[in-house]
Amino acid sequence: MSPAPSTATRTATTTADPADAATARPVELHGVARTFATPAGPRPVLAGVDLSVAAGEIVAVVGPSGCGKSTLLRQVAGLDAPDGGRILLGGEPVAPYDARTAVAFQEPRLLPWRTLAHNVALGVPRGTPRAESREQVARLLDLVGLAGSAGLRPRQVSGGMAQRASLARALARRPGVLLLDEPFGALDALTRLRMQDLLLEVHASRPTTVLLVTHDVEEALYLADRVVLLGSLTAGAADTSVRSVVTVPGDRPRDRADARLAELRAELLDGLGVPTHHPAHDPDAHHSI
Amino acid sequence: MTDAPAPVVTVAGSSVRATDARGRALPGLNPFSLGLAARPGAGPLARRPVRLALGLVVPAVLLVAWQLVTASGLVAPYQLPSPASVWTAAVDLAQRGLLGQYVAISTQRVVLGFLIGAALGLAVGSVVGLSRLAGALLEPTLGAIRAVPSLAWVPLLILWMKIGEESKLTLIAIGAFFPVYTTVVAALRHVDAHLVEAGRAYGLRGARLLGAVQLPAAVPSVVAGLRLALAQSWLFLVAAELIASSMGLGFLLMDSGNNGRVDRMILAIVLLALLGKTTDALIGLAEKSLLRRWA
Incomplete structure (x- = not known):
């Protein structure tokens, strides 16, 4: 297993139980490409995406909407297949609906007729003895703070609770790679902050490789070891590739108001084409201030 | 609809619970009190006994x-006999043991035919709804068979299976098959693709995916299809019994028509109405509990 960067290793080993640590897998993308067929003709989305994520690392993927972030994530999960290039999990190619991965989708996607506990149980690998499965579900529900709501149906709980159940379901798989597709995007600002801390807690207690797609630059900087900026390499090009990779300084949990993060935030937002009016980056700064 | 537990007045469910979970009366929970009356849909019409009583008004008026x-x-009695003479005809038939026998055999045919047809509809509908290949292969043919009017089958079925129970059950099963088949196909094709993908992402495939995600998601429409199928079964029962049978309500109808017994004809029609309504109400109860569980 390839060595993880220092921050990730530290987080990963604090309260890890060995069985869990063994499952974290590195992810490698080599020249991944994807073109969608549309009525208006083929539309290239991804081209030549190279990325290497160490086992236990948290990597956030940001990029303008429609740039193929989610497609990339779905490919790592085996929900979609690249037209070109290779994706390896722990050195082996991704299989369709790869069992080594677990996805928490943008929407909770819970089965409305099942209780939260039974929804989480869906994530428990098949073949797990019933008693063990029940115990695992109870532990995960406790971990995400839903122990008291185990018997409720998805429509009886708030969006944040449903999203936590969805996270617990993903964790129940004991995934080598946890894939999060804008999991907190639809939540209110306060719940989102709580969920981010919950994710860090979960990652500390059950280390796994995390690939997080988000449109929230601050979220990326708060959670990730590295932030990958996707976008077109040349102006006007339709397809997306890795434009830059930013290593986030500081150990988690980080100070949300860290000045270094503010710098990176401005840099990333610039990369996303959003003017930030940050003194160090705003070209007009010396005029306006 | 509110999610609050215990002693609420359920708006659609029509049951006004004036007691708490342990059956103790709740003080001040009068459905006509201001707070509850202000709730939309919670007027007297939301109460089951009231609605039951209102449903009896038109039959009573018709009877009078x-x-x-x-x-x-x-109207001359040979065209429309009085209610009393229809009652007399019923008592007369009952004393000869025929009424019970006719009702029993007709109900048995409907129930068996319905079960066979619905089970087949569920199975074939699942295959056609889930597999594109099966859909392309079977859908056009089944669509054409569906277009055949029920009575058109009767001579053929009699030729093939003689005038026994088989021909009648087959006809009723055909009648029950199609509503279930069409609703299952449509429902399975419209299951939320997101849920199906989530199911697949969590390792569900084939029969497991069908049982865990697709069928449960289709339950509400399938139940509606079953209800339709039951109504259709009674329809096809009469078609079967009118032409070739020696007992049953359809036979009673036909036989009385030939003998000019208008009283018995009306009796048969009233019985068909009552039985159809009763079985529909039973499946309605099942529907209610299924929807509570799955929707």
């Missing part, structure tokens, strides 16, 4: 009108 028309001599 029937009695008045026949008593006044406006």
Whole structure:
């Protein structure tokens, strides 16, 4: 297993139980490409995406909407297949609906007729003895703070609770790679902050490789070891590739108001084409201030 | 609809619970009190007994009108006998043991035919709804068979299976098959693709995916299809019994028509109405509990 960067290793080993640590897998993308067929003709989305994520690392993927972030994530999960290039999990190619991965989708996607506990149980690998499965579900529900709501149906709980159940379901798989597709995007600002801390807690207690797609630059900087900026390499090009990779300084949990993060935030937002009016980056700064 | 537990007045469910979970009366929970009356849909019509009573108004009016028309001599008795004479005909048939036998055999045919047809509809509908190949292969043919009017089958079925129970059950099963088949196909094709993908992402495939995600998601429409199928079964029962049978309500109808026993014909029609309504109400109850569980 390839060595993880220092921050990730530290987080990963604090309260890890060995069985869990063994499952974290590195992810490698080599020249991944994807073109969608549309009525208006083929539309290239991804081209030549190279990325290497160490086992236990948290990597956030940001990029303008429609740039193929989610497609990339779905490919790592085996929900979609690249037209070109290779994706390896722990050195082996991704299989369709790869069992080594677990996805928490943008929407909770819970089965409305099942209780939260039974929804989480869906994530428990098949073949797990019933008693063990029940115990695992109870532990995960406790971990995400839903122990008291185990018997409720998805429509009886708030969006944040449903999203936590969805996270617990993903964790129940004991995934080598946890894939999060804008999991907190639809939540209110306060719940989102709580969920981010919950994710860090979960990652500390059950280390796994995390690939997080988000449109929230601050979220990326708060959670990730590295932030990958996707976008077109040349102006006007339709397809997306890795434009830059930013290593986030500081150990988690980080100070949300860290000045270094503010710098990176401005840099990333610039990369996303959003003017930030940050003194160090705003070209007009010396005029306006 | 509110998610609050225990002693609420359920708006659609029509049951006004004036007691708490342990059956103790709740103080001040009068459905006509201001707070509850202000709730939309919680008027007297939300209460089951009230609605049941209102549902009986029209039949009662019809009965009275029937009695008045026949008593006044406006219509000749050989065209429309009085309610009392229909009752007499019923008692007469019952004393000969025929009424119970006819009702029993007709109900048995409907129930068996319905079960066979619905089970087949569920199975074939699942295959066609889930597999594109099966859909392309079977859908056009089944669509054409569906277009055949029920009575058109009767001579053929009699030729093939003789005038036994098989031919009747087959006809009723055909009648029950199609509503279930069409609703299952449509429902399975419209299951939320997101849920199906989530199911697949969590390792569900084939029969497991069908049982865990697709069928449960289709339950509400499938139940509606089953209800339709039951109504259709009664329809096809009469078609089967009208032409070739020696007992049953359809036979009673046909036989009485040939003998000019209008009283028995009306009796058969009233019984068909009552039985159809009763089985529909039973499946309605099942629907209610299924929807509570799955929707």
